[in-house]
Amino acid sequence: MASNIIDSLYDVILDRKRACREGSGSEGSDSADSDSGGSDSADSGAASSYTISLFKKGRNEILKKIGEEAVEVIIAAKGQDGRYQDGQYQDGQGRDGRGQGTRRVVEEICDLQYHLLVLMALDGITPDDIRRELLNRAGQCVKQPHSRESINKEQPS
DSSP states (O other), X not given: OOSSHHHHHHHHHHHHHHHHHHTOOOOOOOSSOTTTOOOOOTTSOSTTOHHHHHHHHOHHHHHHHHHHHHXXXXXXXHHSOOOEETTEEOOOOOTTSSOOHHHHHHHHHHHHHHHHXXXXXXXXXXXXXXXXXXXXXXXXXXXXXXXXXXXXXXSOO
16 A cells, blocks of 8 residues: 555556557547646546556657656746745746746646656656765765864864
8 A cells, every 4th residue: 555645656657557558448438638647546547548558659758748747847946936925935027027836846746746757657666766876965965063172173273
């Protein structure tokens, strides 16, 4: 059983990958928008799945979508005003006048994350692989606290 939304979405993507390989699945509509990705609903028809269409189109199409989504994250982030107050972003008019705000940035990050998960499934990389690497990197970034003596020794008199 999946422990969080990333694991759950990854499991759905793996199901779509298996369905693509087997060439099976029932006809039905897909909740994913065919342009922006999104997630497939667990009970949507696998044969018409956006995720399956990505697997069928192959690595280059998946990489192209990742590039497009990364650019959309940047555009959305540049468009939002980024004001942060009282623990929340204040979604006012964006700098570009389109009023995208933080919500649009979050939506684009989700689209990017979805396409990254598709690539991960294609290559057999699991969310746990990513977690382990992030934990390794976090461990490398954490510095041991300095004692007062060592701080004083490092400073010139």
